[in-house]
Amino acid sequence: MATVRNYRDLDIGLQGGCITDRGSLWKINPSIIARSPTPDPCEQLLLIPHMRNREPEHKVRAERAPAESHGLVTIAQAIKAGEEALSNHDQEYPRLDAEYLLAHCLGCSRTQLYTRYSEVIPNSTLITYELALARRGRGEPIQYITEVREFWGLDFRVTPAVLIPRPETELIVENALKIFGEPNAVASSRIVDLGSGSGCMAVALAIELTDARVIAVDLSLDALRIGCENAERHGVRDRIDFVQSDGLTGLNSSRSTVDLIVCNPPYISQAEFNDLPYEVRQFEPRCALTDEGDGLGFYRKFIPESAARVKPGGHLILELSTGQSDRVISLIEKSDWDVTPPVKDLQGHDRCLVLRRRGLGEMI
Ligand SMILES: C[S@@+](CC[C@H](N)C(=O)[O-])C[C@H]1O[C@@H](n2cnc3c(N)ncnc32)[C@H](O)[C@@H]1O
Numbered sequence: 001m002a003t004v005r006n007y008r009d010l011d012i013g014l015q016g017g018c019i020t021d022r023g024s025l026w027k028i029n030p031s032i033i034a035r036s037p038t039p040d041p042c043e044q045l046l047l048i049p050h051m052r053n054r055e056p057e058h059k060v061r062a063e064r065a066p067a068e069s070h071g072l073v074t075i076a077q078a079i080k081a082g083e084e085a086l087s088n089h090d091q092e093y094p095r096l097d098a099e100y101l102l103a104h105c106l107g108c109s110r111t112q113l114y115t116r117y118s119e120v121i122p123n124s125t126l127i128t129y130e131l132a133l134a135r136r137g138r139g140e141p142i143q144y145i146t147e148v149r150e151f152w153g154l155d156f157r158v159t160p161a162v163l164i165p166r167p168e169t170e171l172i173v174e175n176a177l178k179i180f181g182e183p184n185a186v187a188s189s190r191i192v193d194l195g196s197g198s199g200c201m202a203v204a205l206a207i208e209l210t211d212a213r214v215i216a217v218d219l220s221l222d223a224l225r226i227g228c229e230n231a232e233r234h235g236v237r238d239r240i241d242f243v244q245s246d247g248l249t250g251l252n253s254s255r256s257t258v259d260l261i262v263c264n265p266p267y268i269s270q271a272e273f274n275d276l277p278y279e280v281r282q283f284e285p286r287c288a289l290t291d292e293g294d295g296l297g298f299y300r301k302f303i304p305e306s307a308a309r310v311k312p313g314g315h316l317i318l319e320l321s322t323g324q325s326d327r328v329i330s331l332i333e334k335s336d337w338d339v340t341p342p343v344k345d346l347q348g349h350d351r352c353l354v355l356r357r358r359g360l361g362e363m364i
Contacts (some may be wrong), residue, residue, distance in 0.1 A: 073126055076117040078102055082133050089137040097142055101132040104146040139279045152204035156230050161222035163288040165200040168345045171352045172262050172317050173204045175343060179260065179315055179354075180209055186259050187211050192309070194248065194263040194302060195219075197288060199227025199240070201262050206236035214240045215258070217248065220287065248305040257311045263302055264319035269295035295321065299328050303355075307336050312359040317352060325350035 073081075082098030091097055103110045105128045106121070121129070132145050141164060143149040149158045151165040152173055158164050180189060188211040193202035196216035206214050216231075218224050224242045231237040245251060248261075268290040273281065280289070291297030299318065306316045316337065320328055325342045332339050336358050342350035 072120045074117065075102065075106075075113055075119050075121060078121055078126065078129060079113065082129070085133055086137060091136065097136055098133070100142055101136060101145065102129055104148075105129040105132060140283050141279050144283060149198070149200075151198075151200040152207075154200075154204065154207070154234060156198045156200050156203070157226060157233065158198050159222075159226055160283060161220065161285060162198040162226050163284055165198055168351050169201065169264050169319060170204075171343055171345060172264065172319055173201055173208070175317055175352060175354050176205060176260060176262055176315075177208055180212075188213070189260060190258040191215070192217060192248070192251075192258050192261045194261055194306070195265055195288075195298075196227050196242075197223050197264075199230040199242075201264070202227065202240050203230050203234050203236055205262070206231070206239050207234060212239065215251065216240055216242050217245050217251070218242075219244065219246050220285070223285075223288075247301055248309055251309070256309070257314070258309055259311060259314045261306045261310055261316045263298075263306075263316070265298035265302060266290050267295050267298065267319070267321045267324065269293065295324065296327060296331065299331055303331060303335065303337070307357065310357045312357055314357050316355040316357070318355070319352055320350055322349045325353065328353060 079095070079098050079102060082102060083095040086094035086097055099110045099113055102121075103113055105125050106113075108116070135145050136142060143158050143164045144160055147157055147159060149156050149164050151167075152170055156165060176191070179185060189209060191202075191205055191209075191212055191214045193199070193205070193214060193216045196202050196218045199216055202214045202216040206212060214236075216224070216227050218227065221244055224244055227240075228237065228242050231240045231242075243250060266287065266289050268276065270290060270292050272295065273286075273290045276289070302318075303316070310316055318328065320342065329339060329342075332355065337355040338358060340354050340356075343352040343354065345351035
């Protein structure tokens with residue numbers, strides 16, 4: 001198998017965004033997938049046997065795949081090879097990852113692979129698969145490779161510009177919907193998603209609350225672009241405004257008061273940041289994870305800013321990191337918010353805080 005420093009060295013071409021080759025394929029050698037400091041995922045591609053003939057100076061390390069006597073690789077073989085390759089690189093679920101990546105490359109679901117085990121994979125798809133395996137082997141989250149993450153039963157496009165939405169964040173959506181299900185709830189509500197990232201909460205709420213108008217706020221223009229794309233994809237772009245702003249300071253006064261603000265702020269402290277798993281620390285946007293301080297910086301900023309924007313009787317729903325609820329609640333004491341006991345996630349951790357802004361007669 002040849003060690004290829006760059007895929008321009010290979011006899012392959014890019015056709016319509018798809019990498020193609022003109023050689024038969026070889027069993028994937030797990031050693032090709034190294035966690036390398038290089039950002040170039042195309043380095044160390046080692047599948048193409050004809051390179052051995054064309055480029056004799058390259059080291060040859062490939063072995064033929066068992067069922068490849070005709071130069072063909074089946075879905076079952078590709079999964080096995082991918083699993084072997086990833087298991088050599090500390091991936092927790094190598095088989096699952098290999099299946100997700102292959103399904104993505106073939107444009108089918110993971111379960112559809114099971115009914116197509118003996119199907120031969122086109123060479124161009126195998127190369128795309130190998131690139132995906134190489135990225136995964138270096139620790140890149142699978143969602144950035146496939147560019148998809150499910151949230152609230154919907155598919156969202158995710159890129160390294162946005163945090164990969166977490167299932168716990170669905171608790172915020174759930175609790176927001178409870179508020180709008182209350183007897184005196186406003187039908188045509190105004191909602192802000194503060195730090196909207198992929199737009200997962202803004203889009204989910206706009207879909208569920210068909211009369212609502214949502215403002216999605218983020219400091220990152222790249223994140224807003226992805227959020228906007230997701231709103232288009234789910235047909236709610238006309239009811240979501242995307243605004244670049246540092247907190248709520250950039251919202252003009254015509255957007256004066258709203259019924260609800262939802263917010264999943266960057267709440268990892270600088271100290272905790274270094275203990276995050278490699279794939280989070282290395283690949284997800286730092287500005288979406290940490291306040292570069294004690295982890296409470298955005299609560300200190302966003303809670304008072306929200307008080308100035310939420311109508312009396314309106315709500316602010318915040319996501320919490322594990323072990324943070326007491327410290328966040330202490331920031332709310334002697335404020336204009338009433339706080340209910342934190343909502344727990346499936347692991348039993350306090351995960352979300354629902355605050356209600358006191359009415360005028362209730363102010364302390
Ligand atoms: C933890 S992520 C949440 C993303 C998304 N809401 C979710 O739950 O998946 C925090 C988001 O806040 C944004 N952000 C960071 N600092 C901000 C600021 N000063 N003003 C507005 N947004 C900010 C980041 O760009 C990031 O998209």
